[in-house]
Amino acid sequence: xxxxxxxxxxxxxxxxxxxxxxxxxxxxxxxxxxxxxxxxxxxxxxxxxxxxxxxxxxxxxxxxxxxxxxxxxxxxxxxxxxxxxxxxxxxxxxxxxxxxxxxxxxxxxxxxxxxxxxxxxxxxxxxxxxxxxxxxxxxxxxxxxxxxxxxxxxxxxxxxxxxxxxxxxxxxxxxxxxxxxxxxxxxxxxxxxxxxxxxxxxxxxxxxxxxxxxxxxxxxxxxxxxxxxxxxxxxxxxxxxxxxxxxxxxxx
Numbered sequence: 001x002x003x004x005x006x007x008x009x010x011x012x013x014x015x016x017x018x019x020x021x022x023x024x025x026x027x028x029x030x031x032x033x034x035x036x037x038x039x040x041x042x043x044x045x046x047x048x049x050x051x052x053x054x055x056x057x058x059x060x061x062x063x064x065x066x067x068x069x070x071x072x073x074x075x076x077x078x079x080x081x082x083x084x085x086x087x088x089x090x091x092x093x094x095x096x097x098x099x100x101x102x103x104x105x106x107x108x109x110x111x112x113x114x115x116x117x118x119x120x121x122x123x124x125x126x127x128x129x130x131x132x133x134x135x136x137x138x139x140x141x142x143x144x145x146x147x148x149x150x151x152x153x154x155x156x157x158x159x160x161x162x163x164x165x166x167x168x169x170x171x172x173x174x175x176x177x178x179x180x181x182x183x184x185x186x187x188x189x190x191x192x193x194x195x196x197x198x199x200x201x202x203x204x205x206x207x208x209x210x211x212x213x214x215x216x217x218x219x220x221x222x223x224x225x226x227x228x229x230x231x232x233x234x235x236x237x238x239x240x241x242x243x244x245x246x247x248x249x250x251x252x
Contacts (some may be wrong), residue, residue, distance in 0.1 A: 026056035061173035085157035093144035
């Protein structure tokens with residue numbers, strides 16, 4: 001089971017996994033939104049991580065914090081960055097705006113498509129996956145540029161070679177992977193102000209944004225040390241999987 005993503009809304013019922021599950025940690029992120037760090041640093045979970053290390057982490061903060069308590073980690077980044085790059089850029093395509101709460105400059109709005117990653121919580125998992133596939137297809141097929149506040153809009157688009165402008169919090173380690181890839185994180189203005197002052201702050205921000213952003217070649221952005229660690233971690237994971245599989249076959 002590939003353990004890629006944000007952990008967790010319910011950490012106590014998340015790890016350790018069932019004994020019949022072989023976890024592969026790649027793109028693993030621990031949240032500070034609740035008590036996740038407190039639970040995952042418990043003796044029970046640390047023993048679990050030691051058993052299945054190395055732990056491939058989505059961000060350097062998670063990797064370093066686990067390493068500080070003796071867990072073998074490596075910086076794998078997110079699994080969505082393995083999406084294939086599209087064959088050509090769509091210079092005649094659309095500006096696609098995803099969950100940006102204000103109007104953008106007219107040069108962007110006049111030829112844009114506004115979308116959202118918000119879904120009804122009652123939607124069945126099958127329909128959620130279908131919606132995700134539709135969004136990815138639209139980005140790949142039609143986007144000449146994507147402007148978003150959503151990490152999991154930005155990352156697959158970066159992987160597909162789509163120019164991305166990302167609005168977020170530069171100090172939030174959940175989205176730090178964006179900066180680590182070499183893309184500027186445009187700081188969202190503080191919202192607890194009057195509508196007039198908020199609009200002015202957004203306007204000032206827009207003046208500083210490079211709207212002519214170009215695609216990031218993530219293959220060039222990967223430095224040799226992180227690539228070596230990822231290869232090493234991947235080889236260890238594959239070797240462990242083979243040994244475990246052979247044991248399971250012998251026991252059947």
